[in-house]
Amino acid sequence: MAEQQIVLLPLYHGWDTYQELLLKAIEPLSPDQLSLRAAPHLRSIGELASHIVGARAGWLYYTLGKGDEQMTTIAEQPARSAAELVKGLQVTWNVIQDALSHWTTADLEAIVHDTDENGEDQTYTRQWVIWHLIEHDLHHGGELSFTLGMHGLAGIEI
Numbered sequence: 357m358a359e360q361q362i363v364l365l366p367l368y369h370g371w372d373t374y375q376e377l378l379l380k381a382i383e384p385l386s387p388d389q390l391s392l393r394a395a396p397h398l399r400s401i402g403e404l405a406s407h408i409v410g411a412r413a414g415w416l417y418y419t420l421g422k423g424d425e426q427m428t429t430i431a432e433q434p435a436r437s438a439a440e441l442v443k444g445l446q447v448t449w450n451v452i453q454d455a456l457s458h459w460t461t462a463d464l465e466a467i468v469h470d471t472d473e474n475g476e477d478q479t480y481t482r483q484w485v486i487w488h489l490i491e492h493d494l495h496h497g498g499e500l501s502f503t504l505g506m507h508g509l510a511g512i513e514i
Contacts, residue, residue, distance in 0.1 A: 364464070365456040371490055375449050377512045378408070378497055381504060382445070385438045394503045404500040406436050409444035411492050415485055416451050419470045423451040452489070 382405050390402030399407060410431050417427035430444045464483035472478050480488075501511035 362461050363457070364459050364461070365453065368456055368486070368490075371493070372449075372453075374493060374497065374512075374514070375445065377514065378405075378493070378500075379442055379445055381501065381510060381512050382438055382441050385509070387437065389507070389509060390438060390441075392503060392507045392509075394499070394506060398503075399499070401500055401503050402436065402438075402441065404496050404503070405441045405445075406434070408493055408496050408500075409436075409441060409448060411496075412448035412452070412489055413444070415489055416448060416455075419468050419480070419485055420455065420482060421468075422455050423448075427451070452486075456486075 382401075385401065387402075390405075391400050393400045410433070413423070413427045413431035416422045417431060426447065430447060433440070433444075436444065459482065464481065464486070466482050467479050468482060468485065470478045470480065497512055504511040
């Protein structure tokens with residue numbers, strides 16, 4: 357009996373809402389607001405948003421093989437304006453949505469390879485990478501929201 361094909365995108369419903377909340381929090385920020393930090397040794401609001409974008413682009417392109425050459429620029433671009441951060445979130449989100457629209461549950465079990473910072477081969481399942489992107493968005497989005505709030509700016513309203 358053939359395996360029933362399950363569309364994955366609805367299983368990740370909620371992540372799309374969080375994406376929209378990230379966009380809403382970042383879009384109106386000025387360069388001065390993007391430079392605000394919770395403490396001198398912690399990432400600024402802009403650096404946190406850039407880190408979310410860069411991590412998405414890196415995992416998607418280098419590990420999962422999704423997206424095009426534009427993803428390398430997004431993954432490696434340092435300081436960004438609010439408009440560039442929003443565009444990076446949108447571009448990476450489109451790649452995520454496209455993957456989840458085409459992959460099956462069996463596709464999530466596929467093994468992917470990456471090289472860590474020590475040059476050692478790492479193996480993951482696609483499911484692990486997707487979960488890692490979700491937890492990464494939530495973790496650093498929380499830091500971003502906290503930092504916005506401590507400076508009297510609107511954070512991520514969940």
